[in-house]
Amino acid sequence: xxxxxxxxxxxxxxxxxxxxxxxxxxxxxxxxxxxxxxxxxxxxxxxxxxxxxxxxxxxxxxxxxxxxxxxxxxxxxxxxxxxxxxxxxxxxxxxxxxxxxxxxxxxxxxxxxxxxxxx
Numbered sequence: 001x002x003x004x005x006x007x008x009x010x011x012x013x014x015x016x017x018x019x020x021x022x023x024x025x026x027x028x029x030x031x032x033x034x035x036x037x038x039x040x041x042x043x044x045x046x047x048x049x050x051x052x053x054x055x056x057x058x059x060x061x062x063x064x065x066x067x068x069x070x071x072x073x074x075x076x077x078x079x080x081x082x083x084x085x086x087x088x089x090x091x092x093x094x095x096x097x098x099x100x101x102x103x104x105x106x107x108x109x110x111x112x113x114x115x116x117x118x119x
Contacts, residue, residue, distance in 0.1 A: 034072045042092040061109035
C-alpha cells in the first residue's frame, strides 16, 4: 500500500485556465487521476482496524489526502464539482476516528481540509 501511495499516485497540476474546459484532454486526465487516488484512499482506510491506525492515517491522510487530493480540490473551482470531491473524500473516512473528538475539533491531519470545507 505504501509503495502504491508513494510511487503510483500522480495527479498533474495544470493552470486553472487549462482545466476549466472540462472537455479538454488535460482536464479529463486530471479528473481520472483524482478519482483513481480517491479510490486508493478508500482502499487504504479499509485496512483500519487491521493495520495500526497511525499507519493507516499516515498513508491515507498525511500522504494521500494532503499531498495529492487536497491540492486538486483547492484548484477546483467552487461549485458542484468541488462539493462532490469533498463529499467523496469525507465518505472514505472511518467514523471511529472522530468519536473521541470534542465539538469543533478535527484530526490534525485534516486541519487544512477542514479549513477548506469551512470556506
